[in-house]
Amino acid sequence: MSAVNDLITRSNRLGADKRNTNFAGGNTSAKGAETDPVTGEDVELLWVKGSGGDLGTLKESGLAVLRLDRLRAMVDTYPGVDDEDVMVERFDYCLHGRGGAAPSIDTAMHGLVDAAHVDHLHPDSGIAFATAADGPALTEACFGGRVVWVDWRRPGFQLGLDIAAIKKANPQAIGCILGGHGITAWGATSEECEANSLEIIRGCETYLAEHGKPDPFGDKVAQWAPLGEAERRERAAALAPVVRGLASTDHRQVGHFTDAPEVLDFLASAEMPRLAALGTSCPDHFLRTKVRPLVLETAADAPLADVIAQLQERHAAYREEYRAYYERYATEDSPAIRGADPAIVLVPGIGMFSFGADKQTARVAAEFYVNAINVMRGAESVSAYEPIAESEKFRIEYWSLEEVKLQRRPRPKPLAGRVALVTGAAGGIGKATAERLAAEGACVVIADLDAEKAAAAAAEIGSADVAVGVSCNVTDESAIKSALDAAALAFGGVDLVVNNAGLSLSKPLLDTTAADWDLQHDVMAKGSFLVSREAARLMIAQGLGGDIVYIASKNSVFAGPNNIAYSATKADQAHQVRLLAAELGEHGIRVNGVNPDGVVRGSGIFASGWGANRAAVYGVKEEELGQYYAGRTLLKREVLPSSVADAVYALVGPDLGLTTGVHIPVDSGNPQGFLR
Incomplete structure (x- = not known):
């Protein structure tokens, strides 16, 4: 199994450096012999990265394992380029052993090329050559005959045949540039293959650095110059829920925002609108970014209302154009249109918003568009950026094989695509609630007075694609706005707010001071009012409805001894539920409450x-x-914190969508807390 170990090691090294290939992009392979447990004889095998895996984190379980004799026998039954889908289906009949990943569309390339080791990668520098108008001449100038140009062809069996023939006809070559796509390299050993891949990638980088002009995107446009960081991010937070709402017209999306230097530089350039309209080229890019982005051309400091007006206008136009694109190329066999909203939205002077079914998908879409910017910069610096034809993009975007890949994804969890903010969430009921919402698929913002504890609680739940921690003093209006801004920048907005932050001062009436009363009411009555007000403002801007849940108490309906300040403020919160349910229903925002009692374990x-x-x-x-x-x-x-979390999920999950203005007791059956 040394061939497999070498392949995994090589793949991880290559995938760890994003100069070599993008996330989940490209594939690597190795060939070798292994004893067939059925016949006891040696059989030649191909180990190749399976569909959907990432080189940087590849493990043996992510490899497809095929018999080479059967794979190569497919050459004799290949019906032609019009039946590529059939060939991919036949890969299953070449599999060896149990388990392993599904073979990718590039499997033929790896199996048919006569080399023990093959790398197919998507480096920005290589794709810059691949998308340059005079890519063949650039390849010759940079590498001579050591690297060969291959005209664009959709990935598949025929491309594998083409590259195999090119290698045979060019014994001196170490690899090739695939027009519009990426690079492929080969070698007799794993070390040689990796060295050849890096020679091509670094060779392209060096050529672009030495021969490229310094301003490939043209002059800078003064009104598109980036705003200062604080102002820029404040504007981005204000725009995020509006952009997310529009991008969720067909399907609810999670958002991501970046104002990375390369993004701001591109957005400030005169050639940005022209280049953005050309769209991306590498299949891995446009499958995640769509055929082209939505681009605004407003001044960076334009009034917010003007930016939103242009955004709405251009979004409507984008949807019409995308539907027209689909109708131009769709056939009776094409999958149904998957949604006409943009995946990438570019706002000069501010940054880039990207969207996906979950945070990771949204973030990766942004990473791919940054890759595309790098590709455009490289191609324009030495030539002209010329991506593959729009018709070819459609053939891949709506390829039945891509549809199959989408259908293999796990069924979304009930709260997938929703963003929750929970106050007082570093421990107790708040933390349990955040954990439950995340487990059901939501992205979660842990808001707590203690920033370090909030960050630690978020880290326990998962990566920043799942949970983030923010500092939030619910008695401070500016702190609440900052927390919601952080949620908007992290995930695009907020759909679900849980007012949980609280404290308790249990004293008899005569011992309760005015300061006690004010503190109790500031944190819970006033605090939940302020959080709900700012959250409602954001939810209304999104236009996606939402949920607000108050963690009230049995004490909101029961008059217990020595508890005047706490019980009175809980009664205030309980009535806020009714008042806000009545007011916010027209916006699709539901407001409900949970009345716990006796939650001792884990309670702050x-x-x-x-x-x-x-x-x-x-x-x-x-x-x-x-x-x-x-x-x-x-x-x-x-009653445990998780018991309260279960009630919150019941209110915001898929089963009580027509319920608003109610309180659910979570008290193990306490008659004192019965609602009447």
């Missing part, structure tokens, strides 16, 4: 002294308080 409030106080009131030991609360319930079961 109980740990901060409230537990000791309540234990003293009820005449029990503090460590027995949870059992005491359970004992007075109808179900005799302790």
Whole structure:
């Protein structure tokens, strides 16, 4: 299995450097012999990266394993380029052993080329050559006959035959530039193949650096110059929910924002509109970025209302143009149109918004468009950028094989595509709620007074594609706006807010000071009002509806002793639910509440002294308080933070979509908390 180990090591090295290939782009292979357990005889095998995998993180399970004799026998039954789909289906009949990944469309290239090791990669520098108007001449000038040009052909069996023939006819060659696509290199050993790949990639980089003009995107446009960082990101946060709402016209999307230097430089350039209209070229690029982006041409400091007006106008035009593109090339066998909204939105002076079904897809779309910018820069610096024809892009975007790949994806979780912000979420009920929402597919913003704890809680849930932590003092309007701005920049907006932040000062009336009263009401009554107001403003801008959930309390309906400040503010929160449900329903925003009781384990409030106080009131030991609360319930079961999280999910999940203005008790059956 040394061939496999060498292949994995080589793949990981190549994939770790984004100069060599983009995320999940390209594929690598190795050939070798292994004993067939059925016949006991050696059989020649091909190990090749399977469909959808990423070289940087490739493991053996991500390889497809095929018998070379059967794969090469397909040459004799190849019906021609009009039946490429049939050939991919036949790969399954060449598989060896159990398990492994599904073979990719590029499998034929690896199997038919007469070399023990083959790399097919998508480096920006190589694609710059591949999309240059005079790519063949550039390839000859840079490499002589050591690297051969191959005219554009859609990936498939015929491309594999073409490259195999070119290698045979050019024994001196180490690889080739694939027009409009990328590079392929080969070698007798894994080390030689990797060295040849890097020679092509670094050779292209060096040629572009030495021969390219310094301003390939033309003069800078003064009104498109980037705003200062603070102003730029404030404008981006204001635009994000509007852009996301439009980009979700057909399917709800999660957003991503970047104002990376290469993006801002491209957006400030005179040639940006022309180049953006040409679209991307490498199949991996436009499959994720769509055929072209939506481009605004507003001044960086234009009034926000003017930018939104142009955005709405151009979005409508984009949808019409995309539908026309589909209708121009679709046949009766084409998959149905997948949605006419843009995946990439470019705003001069501000940055780039990208969208996908989840955060990773949205982020990767942005990375691919940055790759495309690098490609355009390289091609324009030494020639002219000339991507493949629009008709060819359609043939790949709506290829039945791509449709099959999409259908192999796991079924989305119930909250996929939704963004949640939970206050007081670094521990207790808030953390349990954030964990449950993330487990059901939501992206989650952990908002807490303690920024370090918020970040730590988010990291426990998952990567930044799943959860982020932000500092938020819910009594401070500017802090709340900053938290929602952070959510908009991280995920495109917010769909779901849980007002959980709170504290408790348990004192008799005569011991309760005005400061106690004000603090209690500032954090919970005023705080939840402020959070809901800013969240509603954002949700209305998105136009996607939404959910606001208040974590209230049994004490909102039950008059208990020595608890005037806490219970009064919980009653305030409970009525906010009713008031906001009545007001926000016309915007599709549902507002509901949860009334927990006796949540002791994991509770920050109980740990901060409230537990000791309540234990003293009820005449029990503090460590027995949870059992005491359970004992007075109808179900005799302790209420946990996860119990409250379950109720929140029930309210915001797919089953109660017509429910608003209600409170759900989560108290194990406490008659004192019955709603009446």
